[in-house]
Amino acid sequence: MAVIKCAIQLNIPDTVDLKTPITLSQLCTTLKCDPCFLYRIMRFLTHRNIFKQIRIPSSEESDPLYAYAHTPLSRLLMKQGEQSMAALLLLESSPVMLAPWQNLSERVVAEGRASFEKAHGKDVWSYAEENAEHSQLINEAMACDARRTVRVMLEECKEAFEGVTSVVDVGGGNGTAMTLLRKACPWITCINFDTPHVIAAAPNSSHAIQHVPGDMFLAVPKADAAFLMWVLHDWGDEECIQILKTCKEAIPHKNGRVIIAEAVIEEEGFKDKLKDVGLMLDMVMMAHTNIGKERTLKEWEYLITQAGFSTFTLKNINSLKSIIIAFP
CATH class of the missing domain: 3.40.50.150 (Vaccinia Virus protein VP39)
Structure with a gap:
């Protein structure tokens, strides 16, 4: 519950685009968050299937790039919309x-x-x-x-x-x-x-x-x-x-x-x-x-x-x- 509250207060659900996945770097820049701490928050939320993590094709196979996308659960955490909780x-x-x-x-x-x-x-x-x-x-x-x-x-x-x-x-x-x-x-x-x-x-x-x-x-x-x-x-x-x-x-x-x-x-x-x-x-x-x-x-x-x-x-x-x- 505390992590979900943190995500809502940081505006993470409303920042993640409904159509285009967003990278950790983009999320940090938009929200002005520390990348190390925000990564750990997102790692927990994706593990609980509240957000999902998608691998983005990259030429650097040794260092794959990931982005975050919405799930039905994360959409409930958005502050706007008739489904918001x-x-x-x-x-x-x-x-x-x-x-x-x-x-x-x-x-x-x-x-x-x-x-x-x-x-x-x-x-x-x-x-x-x-x-x-x-x-x-x-x-x-x-x-x-x-x-x-x-x-x-x-x-x-x-x-x-x-x-x-x-x-x-x-x-x-x-x-x-x-x-x-x-x-x-x-x-x-x-x-x-x-x-x-x-x-x-x-x-x-x-x-x-x-x-x-x-x-x-x-x-x-x-x-x-x-x-x-x-x-x-x-x-x-x-x-x-x-x-x-x-x-x-x-x-x-x-x-x-x-x-x-x-x-x-x-x-x-x-x-x-x-x-x-x-x-x-x-x-x-x-x-x-x-x-x-x-x-x-x-x-x-x-x-x-x-x-x-x-x-x-x-x-x-x-x-x-x-x-x-x-x-x-």
Whole structure:
């Protein structure tokens, strides 16, 4: 993780050309890096198949020339583009988010203290509210994830928005998800709903996104559908049920829906190629939130039922997240 963070901060992924491989000398000149150290960084990254090394034809057979080229993994580290995961990686490797890992045992012991609170004296949301720089890191990380998830949703789960004329993104950060939805479906009125300090920092939208501040535990703006992406895994069961209830109150009883984009951890014995990632994310929730966790399908069913929904559907998409649609 530290080496990947180094590569992103040095701008290596954005400097390596997408079409033409770049030599170590060219990379050093562009980035103004020490060739000995940069070579060792690139040697490690190519060994891990994050970049690939290509031999360039040379008249000096005794001294072959090599260049670096992109792989599908290295493209994820570029700061620009809908596939970028750079902001999420920079958030998770930041000193603020690394510190709680040193206190994980404090969370596990009986009557233990939350790891993030042990490290910083307050929970992650209170910390972000008082530290604008860290809040921006969180919003940028969630935005890069939204760019990937919304695109896949629109391709593979169009039924989520069928017959919908308005959507409220509960905990929508800087409004990236709703901006993408509005561009793809201009007939849908899109509302980005989050806490006041997040909405205050949200950029002005050129796609008629309504930014609304508030508290999702108390009330949610009215819409045909409420959208929750990577929100409920931050909270315990009681809090999730309350959030779902306020969302249920915000949507019409007929044709209304709550769309949940979250990981679904399958039970033992079920072969899921992304289960390892989901379980790692569960450890992140343990380190970074007070009571958040990843959930199995049975646990999601419990929350939805307890919140008063009559039925729900589940669709797996090409993502760590699945799409759960709950109906009143």
